[in-house]
Amino acid sequence: MRKRVGNKEQAILDAAVKVFALHGYHHAKISTIADQAGVATGSVYLYYKNKEGILLTIFDRLWAELTEGLRVIVKRSDIDATQKLDLVIDKLFELFIANPALASVFVNEQQHLIKERRGNIARQYDDFLNLAEEIIREGVRENKFHPDVDIKLFRQFITGGLRSVLLLWSEKSQTLTLHRVRQNVKYFIKHGLL
Amino acid sequence: MRKRVGNKEQAILDAAVKVFALHGYHHAKISTIADQAGVATGSVYLYYKNKEGILLTIFDRLWAELTEGLRVIVKRSDIDATQKLDLVIDKLFELFIANPALASVFVNEQQHLIKERRGNIARQYDDFLNLAEEIIREGVRENKFHPDVDIKLFRQFITGGLRSVLLLWSEKSQTLTLHRVRQNVKYFIKHGLL
DNA sequence: ACTATTATTGAATAGTGATTCATTATTCCC
DNA sequence: GGGAATAATGAATCACTATTCAATAATAGT
CATH class of the missing domain: 1.10.10.60 (Homeodomain-like)
Structure with a gap:
């Protein structure tokens, strides 16, 4: 042996x-x-199994970790939706601090996996988005968030914006502290430009 | 002949x-x-010339059109930065109304072209971002926008969010009217979630 | 109608790199 | 120390498809 x-x-x-x-x-x-x-x-x-199998494994683990983290946050009853939103963003940023390369792969390489519904990436992605949606819904219900927003659109806008900002950071992590990025993102999401 | x-x-x-x-x-x-x-x-x-040449031509024309449109908007002195921002979003959405497939290519296929600085895509992209930046800067100067935002980050967040939303729309244009998407996006950007 | 010129075709070629597998190396157990 | 048993190797193979180019078609001018 x-x-x-x-x-x-x-x-x-x-x-x-x-x-x-x-x-x-x-x-x-x-x-x-x-x-x-x-x-x-x-x-x-x-x-x-093959090259695609490697990529699938990367995303499997990534989404598993993100979704699990989000699930815990959503469940909590000691904080309100606004704070939950902050925690989600923290979670996302933390995951990429140790590994900027992962952020780049995360942002650039999953489109076709989701479109072709390979592995269970698509399901995990849906789970994640649905959990995120719950937080927004909770915020609207408690009059913490504005009631007229289209939740699915907002969710999409935020995740797209976050990915894009993470990518910028992963490429220029020398000049841009993650702390600064995170502060700004939290502000944008809550207050917008005005 | x-x-x-x-x-x-x-x-x-x-x-x-x-x-x-x-x-x-x-x-x-x-x-x-x-x-x-x-x-x-x-x-x-x-x-x-080759396959990449086709993709480069697609993006060349797309960015040329977007940048030209943006240049005109930025120059105008009869409207303020807030209205300019609305017009930019209109411009972007109009371009994709006639051609949802273009939105999908726009969102998914340019990362490596920009990273490798092929053709003059990267330059045109920079031009576009710089023009967008001017509008935000103008808004801040005139106290229309919040002064503490990191302009480059905000710009990145907005363009990422827009791309992501456009992609959603290009895939589900049956159920999601562009008008609705556009209204929501304008609202998010200005007011955020709260 | 014929010829020169340019446009188009699509089967053959070629380059690339993912995947396989016969061979070799390492470890464990007796 | 020897022989299973499994791990690891990397050159050879295979598959795929971008690109080429010799052959053919279409048009214009005379």
Whole structure:
């Protein structure tokens, strides 16, 4: 017998995030990912079905973590919808502090996965959006948020804006502190430009 | 001699927008685009250098139109920054009314073009953002907009949110009138959620 | 009607890189 | 130390499709 030494599965996943972020999914080569992970090209296929499988795993774990975090926040009864919204944003930003490359992959590479409903990405994405919707609905019910907003549109607008801002940050994290970004985003969402 | 009959260049461009929107740039085949345009595969190369050339042309024209429209709006002295912001949003939405597929391509396919600074997409994009920035700056100067916002962040947040909302609309234009989307977006940007 | 010129075609080619698999290496157990 | 048993390798294969180009078609001028 021979024991598997080190965590190659995780090493490959980490390498893939970096390489996908740098070159984009379609231009990323399996051989580059393997190099970066310190394994042979063929070894990648011992741990993942294929290239798309790697991307699916990245998003599976990401959404699982985000959705779980959001679920906990939504359940809380000690804070109101406004504070919940703040916490969601904190959660999102925290996840990307340690790993800016993940933000880039998150923003750029999931469109076609969702459109083609690969894996259960689409379901997890729906879950997340529905949970986010609950918070907004709660805020409207308690007269904390403006009642005329179209919830689905607002939800879409916020997530799109957040993704875009995260991307900017992931590319220029030297000059832009995440703290500053987060403060601004919270303000925009609540008060708008006026 | 032989005359070129019809506008094949435009036909190919229109076909490409549809096919890119449907399958995404990387999964779109030249042969499919040619079929859709009613020409032979090889003919595509009489009008465009290569596949990327088609995408570059799509974005060149799109950004040229958007930037030109924005330039005119920024120059106007008969309206204030708030009204200018409304007009920009109108402009953006109008452009996609006739062509929802274009919205999908616009949202999904330009990240790598900008990152790699292909063609002059990146320059035109910068121009557009800078013009948008001018409007916000003007609003702040005239005390119409809140003075503490980070202009670059806000600009990024708005454009990301807009893109995301446009994408939703382009996919569900049956159930979601553009008018409704536009009204909501204008409201969000100015007043936020509270 | 013929010829020159340019437009168009689409099957053949070529480049790329994902995936496979025969071979080799490592570890465990006796 | 030897032999299972499994892990890992990486060069060869395969699949896909962008691009090319020799052949053909269409038009204009004479």
